[in-house]
Amino acid sequence: MKTDIEIAQEATALPISEIAEKAGLQAHEIEPYGYDKAKIKLDPKVARKQDLGKLILVTSINPTPAGEGKSTVTVGLADALSQAGHQTMIALREPSLGPVMGLKGGATGGGYSQVIPMADINLHFTGDFHALTSAHNTLAAALDNSIYQGNPLHIDPRRILWKRVLDINDRALRHTTIGLGGPTSGVPREDGFDITVASELMAILTLSTDLQDLKHRIEKIVLAYNYDKEPVTVADLGVAGALTVLLKDAIKPNLVQTLDHTPAIIHGGPFANIAQGTNSVQATKTALQLADYVVTEAGFGADLGGEKFMDIKVPRLGKAPDAVVVVATVRALKHHGGAALADLNQENLSALSAGLGNLGQNIKAMQRYGRPVLVAVNRFTADTDAEIKMVEDFVAGLGAQAFLADVWAQGGAGAADLAQAVVKTIDEAKADFVPLYQADDGALEKLQAIVQNIYGGAAVELSAKADKQLKDFAKHGWDKLPIVMAKTQYSLSDDPKKLGAPKDFTVHIREFVPKLGAGFLVALTGSILTMPGLPKHPAALDIDIDENGQITGLF
Known part of the structure; x- marks a missing residue:
């Protein structure tokens, strides 16, 4: 089986000028960075068409070591929409060298659902x-x-x-x-x-x-x-x-392509567990001005990136997603249900049933905003028909639909049914966007809304330091800013060991960090760190390059 980088290295990229033309950009609106990438100079305030395109947000269940494949599904769904004849673009975040050289890996998709040049994007990109x-x-x-x-x-x-x-x-x-x-x-x-x-x-x-x-x-x-x-x-x-x-050049969005030559904008890279976890407003807005359908993703699960997209980015973007796709795998759900990593290739309906609560909470969290929600089941070869049916039945019980996505192996063809359902869902959707909280709500009200409605928790507890900070912030008029929750990605709670869908838990806020330029307060929970560490066997140990400049080990 070929690795992601081997697949990417064998791909034939089109000149970035052709991708720009396909996206509707003129020659003077891009600054090429070599053959296959460019900066976009498009003024986001200048309307390119009468109405903005339709926006599809891809998010997921809480991540596990078993893997979910959110970026892979994002790319595969966009390619499927493009293959169906829809003018489509992707808006993604840029990868950080932290996870690339550490544990998680990059953020360019995988298999035959990738954006390229994969190695450049995951390393220095456009600087x-x-x-x-x-x-x-x-x-x-x-x-x-x-x-x-x-x-x-x-x-x-x-x-x-x-x-x-x-x-x-x-x-x-x-x-x-x-x-x-x-x-x-x-x-x-x-x-x-x-x-x-x-x-x-x-x-x-x-x-x-x-x-x-x-x-x-x-x-x-x-x-x-x-x-x-x-x-x-x-x-x-x-x-x-x-x-x-x-930052005069860094503010310009980056244009690349998928393996199937769908135009992709990649720009900005805040983590969702310690920051707001979305690509730039400029990237998404530019794509919406150019394409009929824009597929974007938010970092980690719906409890982190999904919530922050809705509560932090949507007000700045001026547009809410027209549909939300929650990605899950049978493997990850079994892990949330207590199955050991070594046993995930074996059918285990009991563990799957126990883990489905995590998917359920993340679906309900996104439905809370009044947006239609679909589920993409990123398929693995060991998944059984009984396991897949259990997921489909569970999702149907929550008023949503689940679709298999075999995009790693098949590219866009593996998401054809999902793409068709997304278009149909958007066409039939009638509900308006419902914000989670109001702008003039206090910080504690916003925190409680996030914990109770998004995480499924019971309460928020402030440390003495955090409580004093809020009182001090009130004197400066900062106490009603939006909240960015800095929380573990592995659990709906602030305890990474509480998998699945824990109940009646309290989220503990140890301190706040005011970020007035960004326009929000960061709430630090549990033992969350803003400088991660490397694992015992970091990915950097497996990366190499030969005398011809051929990179190996980069996923």
């Missing part, structure tokens, strides 16, 4: 993440330099929020001490690193509509507090212009 890392750390350097040069803003070194970032999993950098080495080496203080995708600049990039919006948002970033406990912003520091210059 967006490098630009973000440079801009973020330039801001950190300017902040420490201001303190060193007499501290004119009276910044309290004990109350600095802005860490440094690196786009790789490096647990050794979570907590650091800087400024050592004498008077010429800065002011000593505690510091630390986050992964680049957790940077507020990443969130800002994905929510900005143009360069000026980007700059204004950067100005609002709260970096620290002064000795009077008043916030210090980038505007106070005076470097918003320089940071915007560093």
